Amino acid sequence: MNKLQISDHIILLLGVLFMVGPxxxxxxxxxxxxxxxYKEGMQAGYGGHFYENYHKVLFEAGGFTKEVDGFVMLWNSMILGFGFAIGKIVISMLAAYAIVYFRFPFATFCFWIIFATLLLPLEVRILPSYEIVQSLGMVNTYSGLIVPLIASATGTFFFRQFFKSVPDELLEAARIDGAGPWKFFKDILVPMSQTMIAAIFIIMFVYGWNQYLWPTLITTDESMFTLVRGIKQILQVWVGAQIPAINEAMALAILAMLPPVIVVVVFQSWFVKGLVESDK
Structure with a gap:
């Protein structure tokens, strides 16, 4: 190993320490x-209360109502993450399919209108979104958490580019075999899009899992809180001389990191293929 390779590895190791250290x-x-x-601040050594702290945040009811445990919040986060990712993939694929394969007027214009919504993040449209959800009676519901966020310009863009790269011969062959629009989509495009679906799923799952602002507005019932929301809730329970449970907040934060990490590790190879693969 020459000096250049050694310096490269040192830089990579420093980068790993910088990311993993916190x-x-x-x-x-x-x-x-x-x-x-509370007395000494953050700790770099093992404290010996692993089982006690993690068992408490997962299985012992807490919060203001003393009725909700970490397992309930974990389940809510799972529903939000999977519902968010699956919903965005379905809507994005259908929108991209319509734009690419249905020759209706102003199709390109409609796509750019969809793409322009990237300039309007959730924070910009959060008040009208909340008003609509509240008027429909979807506050403190899973549908209120998921449905208003599943439209995705990013997913539509990626699937549109993917569908445009599919050879036209496949469409002609499907028409000759008598396949209609739905059969062509279901039996040909969806199987071909597996790597792209995996890549988009990872991105959207992590994004949905880490949502804090929207669940904070939509959920006022503690039984609907997500893990990310619950971390803040633990630190807010500070009454009189009670010491803030930072150890429990950190335990909940570690638990909140695990599902996205598992999803990324499991789908890592598909993620790379979905973003860089060019051969169809």
Whole structure:
């Protein structure tokens, strides 16, 4: 190994330490008791309270109502993450399919209108979105958490570019075999889009899982809180001389990191293929 390779590896290792360091500190802090953290701050060593802290945040009811545990919030986050990702994929694929294969007037113009919504993030349209959800009675419901967010200009763009790269001969062959629009979409385009679906799924799952602002507005019932929302809730329970449960907040933060990491690791190879693969 020459000097250049050694320096490259040193830089990579420093990058890994820079990224992983805060996670390690958060995990180690989560194994200490609240008093130690309150007195000494964040900890870099193991504290010996791993089982106690993680069992408490997962299975012991807490919060203001003392009726909701971390497992309920984990389940809510799972529903939000999967519903968010699957909904965006379905809507994006159907929108891209219509734009590419249905020769209706102003199809390109409609696509650019959809793409322009990237300039309007959730924070910009959050008030009208909330008013609509509230008027429909969808507050404190899974549909209220998921449905208003599933339209995706990013997903529509990626699937549109993918569908445009599919050879026209496939469409002609499907027509000769008597396949209609739905059969062509279901039996040909969807199987061909598996790697792209996996790539979009990872992006959208992580984005949906980490949502904080929208669940904060839509959920006022603690039984509908997500993990990300619950972390803040733990730190808000600070009454009188009670010491803030930073150890529990850190434990919940570590638990909140695990599902996105697992999804990325499982679908990593598909993710890369979906973004760089050119051969169809």
């Amino acid at each position: 996670v390690v500190v958060a995990f180690m802090t989560s194994t200490h008791d609240a008093i130690t953290i």
